[in-house]
Amino acid sequence: MQATVAASLISALLDYLQTQGLKRSTLLQQAGLDSAALALPQRTIEAVHYERLLAAGIAHLHNPLLGLEFGTTAQPERWGRLGFLLRHSATLGEALSYQARFAHLVNSIGEGRFVERSDDVAIEWHSADVVMPAVIEEAFAAWLCFARWASGRNESPQCVEFSHRAQGDPAIYREFFQCDVRFSCTTSQLCFDPGLLELPLHGADAQLTAYVSAEFDQKARRAPSLETLRQLQAWLLATLCAPPPTLTDAAEALQINDRTLQHRLQTQNTTFRQSLDNARHTLALRLLVDAGLSIGDISHRLGFSEQSAFQRAFKRWTGVTPLAWRRMRYERTGLLNE
Template structure:
């Protein structure tokens, strides 16, 4: 699935960064996002905008823990209708089950899978690698903050595990989560006592929960039946490489005639070339977040025949070079 986030989540991040002293208009300009794109809270937009906002906050505030702090400040409203549903569930276990089922409507960068194990239960992160540490830390902190808020119980996990290294003082993580936090693990997960699943939530309303879950389920089905532009974008994001995919490749993969594919794209005021360009832009930003990939590696992964062609395309997208973009994002992200 193409990585998207709900406008409600992006708006909440903008509010958080504005409260920290940054100018909203400057943040929107930095990530190339128009204010008009944020009018409808339930609408989803490309996750690259959300990630760029996190990078901007980290760099401008000189604070690599922006993601964690944003999660610690989580309120149900940032999840739109899903947040409204979760706050009216009967128990924490029911809320977690709905969260796992519908979370992709709010944040499709990755997903938290609810796993019942022998000695505990866990929410495990599953998604594309590499994932920005701030994205993971926001999700984990937000899950716990919601559980505490909705239950009125100051519960703590048994342990928290992250694949990435600590982005700041480990004591800050331990203080918020209230347990040992491990880094450099084989997977990212938050583990807790199964007894916590039975905790009642203070806003329980069975009738409202049934109504909202049915409504959100209809939205989920609409998302599943994506139009041709979304299908093409998803395929390109999964298929980019050397050589670059062609219109004929895409038509065959989508089981549609080339001419029909062109006509449908034209009816949406786009084209295969524009879709390919958009997919390359999205993946370029994601790959540049991985310090282990060189610019040459990224150029090859994106299907450019020459690195210079990638350099020109990236400057057209961002008005800067790949190396300058990477330096700007990482300059202040390492803890002192």
């Protein structure tokens, strides 16, 4: 599963880098982003763009502690709708429990696991892949900054541990966290007194948190089916041929049973037949760009039993025949000379 982050987090980083004198258009280009992709704060974007943006900022500013510094400016809006839920929680413990349950829906680059132990409480960082230290440092600084902002108290952890080496002067870390900070540890974690879980938050609103948490619960239930739909589309695009794959073929490839696949597709208001049709449409447009492929070749590649069936399907998708679509595209791009 591809790691993602919320567009709101990338927008916050762009805004911060602009305050440091960097040009937005240059940063977008270096991160491989289009500004239109950030128009919807709740949209998720591949995390690689966020890491590229951090790397570009570090390079331009010659500041390896950029992640830590960006984290210290955190506001709830940085996490989009999840930030809204956190700021209206009753206590710090409730906010942390929501963070642990729902953070993956807006930011899957890493996971902050909330762990209660006999003598302390910890937020441990876990990620499937190795991420740059700036990502982890931003997350830790942002979590603590939120806790201080939401409670109105300048509380500090008992200790902070990072699995990576210090990216700058260790005294800078100690000054912000106001506790012992250790590096090159077996895991990255924030450890603090369990009593802090009872800290009341000044924006508490039980009615709002009930409403928004129910919204996130629904998203969490839909998340597996959405990922299955994405995996199915990728598999169909890679395997379409004659004869076309069946639902059973797809379920076996995705390592689930037929009924589970059908149920997850129903949750996304679609069916296997519709998914196959969508994949054929997408692949047909890609293949028609290749002038070396005949309409018959493409029809066979898409798993149609007859070329006429492909032509009827394509006209249903686009309103024109495959040959007419190919000619119009070539004329638009200047590749066909009359």
